Amino acid sequence: MNIFQLALKNISGNSFRSGVVSLCALLVAAFALSTTLLMRGAENSLRLAIGRLGADIIVVPSGSEAKMESALLMGVPARFWMPQDNVNKISGLSGVEAVSPQLYLATLTGASCCSVSDMFMIAFDPASDFTIQPWLNQAVGNDLRLGEVVGGSYIFATEGDQNIRVYGYLVTLRANLEPTGTGLDQSMFFTFNTAYDIASKSAIQAEEPLVIPPDSISAILVKVTPGTDLYAVSTQILQALPDATPILSSNMFQSYRQQMTGLLKTILVIIGITWGLSVLLIGLVFSMAANERRKELGVLRALGATRRFVFQSLLTEASLLAFLGGATGIALAVLLVYLFRKLLIVSLGFPFLLPSLPALFFQIAVGLFLALFSVNLAALFPAIKISRQDPAVAMRE
């Protein structure tokens, strides 16, 4: 028999006390991990979405910023237009390396001519595009032809032969992008030519035609030359296009970030309170347990246990309970976040992407450490107090 087995015997012999301590550890670990998973998942998702856009600045018509963020983040279809001539005006500005226009379109709601209702679609200009095209060349090996599309990770063909119906027009799904956890995963990408072809044929093939106003675009993606001050270019764009708004990619999704920060602060306060209360409760339980076991621990000292042994046996017990509760809490948190991630995305209105395995293991380790730290911290004072007590006093009534 050793200190570990003694602690295990004691844990199994005091089920109520062990249950309370484990439950506290479970709550601390589960709450901390699920919050971290959601927050980091959202942040990760935003970062990937910005990376996927690949632009330093995105120019949209004034007043359309929120619509665009909703479209990119949550896949809520957005339609807004500005003159195509804006592309030339921006390309002539100093510090601008490349510009590429995009059209933001959407499928019809509940129409049989569209395989998916209210799907956000992005049309790009292959001649100037610097975001989709490089990925295509790398992943597919060549450009998209007329009638071919690239889908977000959730887009799949249901009608055989990789065909998807858009305004009665059958497009072929060439490839899927890696998931980002944002609205981009439910979106579809194709060239301007395909967009115009769909629009021209939609008048006879669809329940309602797809309308693209002449000489209009939805947004302009801007890439600046390396070393250029983004704010200076942004100011130039504002001066050149008074009816448009340049959004720096680093400032993208600001309203979502602010909401997330607000939510994060609230959650941190709740976690702090939960943690504090848990530590207090565990401390109280351990104090009561140590007091209740004073005689028993005094007997151990009389039988030859050192102060250190008594101290270590209490902390071993605490660590085992923390591990048991923490591991259960972590398993529950991971399972619940995984199972209900879509519900959480919808109810919280945030994008979310499950972390990579190494990141998940790191977060699990942090959660487990937090549970171990909290329970040991709570047990520390009672353990020190009882281990320093005179054995004769401990054994006295």
Added chain:
Amino acid sequence: MITLDEVSKDYPLGRGNIVTAVREVNLDITPGEFLIIVGRSGSGKTTLLNLSAGLTRPTSGNVMLDGTNLWDLSDRQQSTMRSQKIGFIFQFPSLLPTLTVFENVVLPTVFGTRQSSTQVSERARQLLQNVGLGEKLAVFPRQLSAGQQQRVVIARALMNQPEVLLADEPTSNLDEKTELEIMDLFRDLHLSMGITILMVTHTRQLVSYGTRAIEMSAGRIVNGKK
């Protein structure tokens, strides 16, 4: 073997008040004797026993075990000495409720033993056989009577082959028949193993079991050879 030299022990009562449990006691316990300390409740018997084993620090005076001042030793050295040289039998139920009878008996070996694990196991079985509980290895203390529990405590006290047994009112919670059985067991141990026994009791009738007896009152030895 154990020598108490002008030993006193005060306990604080709060608000600056103290109670002196043991006053300037001088006592020599020689190897092989069966010393019984009698006295009424509160006379300082248990405190004297605890002082003898280093379970509480004297307010003044010295406690020597085999010529070594116990309070010159570190906590680890004291613990080793207790584990190797002293066996304890307490007045209150002192078995760990979460451990079986066998596990309780081998408990002192967790803190140090000179025996191998096989020897530990064999000795525990033999000791339980000797106290008449050879069939109760796997049961828990709550499944035993008070007398049986005290027998297990005696087996546990003997586990590390101690030089001295310290027994604090070991029969106070037992009925008269069981009390005599336990006292007979102590006498057998003393006679067969030559083990030194220091026992405190408030029952004068038990004095006849010892080779020497002293009486305590108000923290002093008032009767008997010191």
